[in-house]
Amino acid sequence: MLVLGLLLVVLSGAVGVLLIAYNTGGEQQTVTMFGRDIADVTMMQAFIAGLVLATLFLLGLSMMMAAGRRARQNRARYRDARKEAKTAARERDELADQLRKEEDYRHDPVGGNTDTMVTPPAGTPVTQDPRTAPPPAAGPMPPRHAAPPQEQQVVTNIKPGDSPTR
Numbered sequence: 276m277l278v279l280g281l282l283l284v285v286l287s288g289a290v291g292v293l294l295i296a297y298n299t300g301g302e303q304q305t306v307t308m309f310g311r312d313i314a315d316v317t318m319m320q321a322f323i324a325g326l327v328l329a330t331l332f333l334l335g336l337s338m339m340m341a342a343g344r345r346a347r348q349n350r351a352r353y354r355d356a357r358k359e360a361k362t363a364a365r366e367r368d369e370l371a372d373q374l375r376k377e378e379d380y381r382h383d384p385v386g387g388n389t390d391t392m393v394t395p396p397a398g399t400p401v402t403q404d405p406r407t408a409p410p411p412a413a414g415p416m417p418p419r420h421a422a423p424p425q426e427q428q429v430v431t432n433i434k435p436g437d438s439p440t441r
Contacts, residue, residue, distance in 0.1 A: 277342035283335025287328045294324075 293308055304321065306313040316324070 276338050276345075280335040280338030280340075280342060283331050284339065285335075287332040287335065291325070291328050291332075294321075294328075 294306065303315060303317060305315050
């Protein structure tokens with residue numbers, strides 16, 4: 276659109292300049308360009324031809340301005356898209372770092388301990404690793420992988436053989 280507008284502006288300007296340059300005046304005029312007679316026109320026809328040239332010039336100018344406006348809007352849209360992509364990439368990287376830290380912690384909960392943790396059978400005394408032992412004032416910690424609690428017997432005031440609905 277920019278090229279077409281520029282072409283219209285240049286051609287209409289050139290034709291207008293050539294018509295003015297070769298104007299000899301008078302009631303009836305012969306339009307001569309580059310040594311050739313093109314047409315015989317009256318003053319009214321020359322005036323209308325000038326209006327048509329001016330309209331073509333303004334049309335070309337408006338096409339050039341519209342192309343520039345559209346290019347500015349596209350640049351602004353691309354700038355916003357690049358800014359949004361940078362923000363999305365930054366958020367993605369932060370989430371990936373957070374996920375990586377969570378997975379590292381899940382795979383290595385002690386923080387650098389690569390030993391395999393073995394849960395001893397229930398009732399066996401457990402020796403504490405000095406790296407994971409709680410401070411002495413904190414009191415004993417239950418083992419991480421303790422056996423599930425056993426079911427306790429329910430104590431009621433119902434004697435064997437009695438019905439609870441009586």
